[in-house]
Amino acid sequence: MPVNLSAPDPAALFAVPGVRIGVAEAGVRKANRKDLTVVLIDESSAVGGVFTQNRFCAAPVQVCRDHLAANYGIRAMVINTGNANAGTGEDGLMRTRSTCIALARKLEIAPEQILPFSTGVIMEPLPVDRIEAGLPAALADASENHWARAAEGIMTTDTIPKAFSQKVQIGGATVTITGISKGAGMIRPNMATMLGFMATDAKIDPSLIQPLAKLLADASFNRVTIDGDTSTNDSFVVIATQKAAHATITSLDSADGQALVAAMQNVARLLAQAIVRDGEGATKFITIQVEGGRDAAECKQVAYAIAHSPLVKTAFYASDPNLGRILAAVGYAGIADLDQTGIDLFLDDVHVAVKGGRNPSYREEDGQRVMKQSEITVRVGLGRGTASETVWTCDFSHEYVTINADYRS
């Protein structure tokens, strides 16, 4: 059961002029499952992406990087679930390229104008034949109004589709932003998330699309973790179709640029948080705020140490205010000169620890009250500077073990 997250209302997902989506059942791994999605992008759209930093990146990630670098103008994306095409060596690259070639022929464009994405099991050969056979049905399904279908089409162990939409006024014109994401396990994105796609009809100078993608990922997908396992396939793509009626944005720091970034960050953050809310086995959504650090890097380091601690995560699952586990994680986060007598710990509004020791006025029942909530903020003060950072994570339940012990079987 996702934490305070419901399936998107298709009517609340706005079409983005210049983007059409088609979904099909290709039987990649299982039958009767929407597992193939094609996204068609109008000419002259700007497309940027950021990808996993995992050195074992999947074949489609390598091909995406190549195709973006070729700079022919991206016109389509093809996304399959059921198979990640990772850990598949040279053969995997050939299979991904074959998929691009097959779609390129049908669309009469170059293979380099296609971005391929795969998600699912690792180290199994991608069934290119089944994907190719599914392409006609996916193309026949293409419509501007299929964002909700796409959100469903890219799901794997997700229990719920994830999509958000927003309109924003820019330079006198209404601009639409719509995005989808997926992921529930192997989630500790580094530069991007398992799969996240956002489109807007905003008009922006094409040179800005890549910095925009990075800016959005850093404020959203690069701040969430479920199990600390950075996937081989993380990809986040931003499309700007340039159809809106405002003057072209030539700087992200301009007033129009900032309005667009703020609205897109909002959607990106909702998409990233949705992944955590639907984290494998998640029963709680946890915000970890670390303040008073010397720099953002050390705040993030402490926040992730807490967010990845199996002991902290199981304590949240149990609603047990066994809060010393949080202090222990702060202590082993790797800040060599950290002084424990400077540490404060808050659970929502409850001041648990002061100067590294139990707050004399802390009462177990106050901690217990907060621990029972489905949304909890952990706030740690390091007492050594003014920097701060926030990451989002979930708890660690029996269900996580069940899901991951049974995933392939």
Added chain:
Amino acid sequence: MPVNLSAPDPAALFAVPGVRIGVAEAGVRKANRKDLTVVLIDESSAVGGVFTQNRFCAAPVQVCRDHLAANYGIRAMVINTGNANAGTGEDGLMRTRSTCIALARKLEIAPEQILPFSTGVIMEPLPVDRIEAGLPAALADASENHWARAAEGIMTTDTIPKAFSQKVQIGGATVTITGISKGAGMIRPNMATMLGFMATDAKIDPSLIQPLAKLLADASFNRVTIDGDTSTNDSFVVIATQKAAHATITSLDSADGQALVAAMQNVARLLAQAIVRDGEGATKFITIQVEGGRDAAECKQVAYAIAHSPLVKTAFYASDPNLGRILAAVGYAGIADLDQTGIDLFLDDVHVAVKGGRNPSYREEDGQRVMKQSEITVRVGLGRGTASETVWTCDFSHEYVTINADYRS
């Protein structure tokens, strides 16, 4: 159920001349439980120790460091379970010092000649009164033959006591080595483990005891992990009572020194591995060997990335050869210039991946066969150098979640 580990036979644990042990029920947290252990050490013994690198180290760890630095000659150790006296600030330090003062009065020695150890829940005040009240019974129990009782007396969530003993010939004399350890969760020692104590009657120059302790910890306790959570209380202490009849060892590199180190490393490794075999919820004992690295540090980094991955650990639990998860962990271990096409993966004798892709001759049933074993070796070749490293870990089961969601309740 520990993995291939049974309780020590008290008759197989050799007394170490110069060390006597007494155990009592002090009711620190629960009644009717051996929770207080006193170790009495003859004069002129050399005692060294290494302690947690967690910046949130517990009060007893701080006091141990102070007392070793004072260099009055350690004459006793006092160990309680049920309460870790960590995250307790200045008050915690006072309570630990009170415990040392109480024992020092009874033994007519200085408080600085005592090393205190605590393990159990964090951020609760240590019940010094109950510990003091238990001291007479523990002292009355003191005997050279109580190593098995001590191994039991220091247990917390351990399901089985851990103790090993060995005799070795050095310089024509028989030297005895006996050690005990405890720990089952919050185990990712850095410099030491939750609690490990070893004693020998070997005669060594006192200046060698501290380097010896570090050497032993590095080859044993610093190579194991259960959940990646570095405890606030990790302590490993080595005692050399100097009673054996050989000439004093003045260098660890001498023939006698090497014989002693080898024998002690063997016991230390058994003690450290015993902690993993009894890891919380463990059903399998996993050895992770990383070879072909540029240096030992990067091999260790990759080994720990695999050992800490919840996805890898749940796959072992499920006996599911979902081995792409291991490749993914290798990829995100943080080696920036790692080339995936150099990677080999073996599961025991089964060659799973070659040049970063699935080995064409790999058959799922071979992987399945190894995954079903209770002891498994994962061997990763990085293909970029000659360094290698080994760490030991366990799988991740429902039982781990149960234990840690219920630990305090």
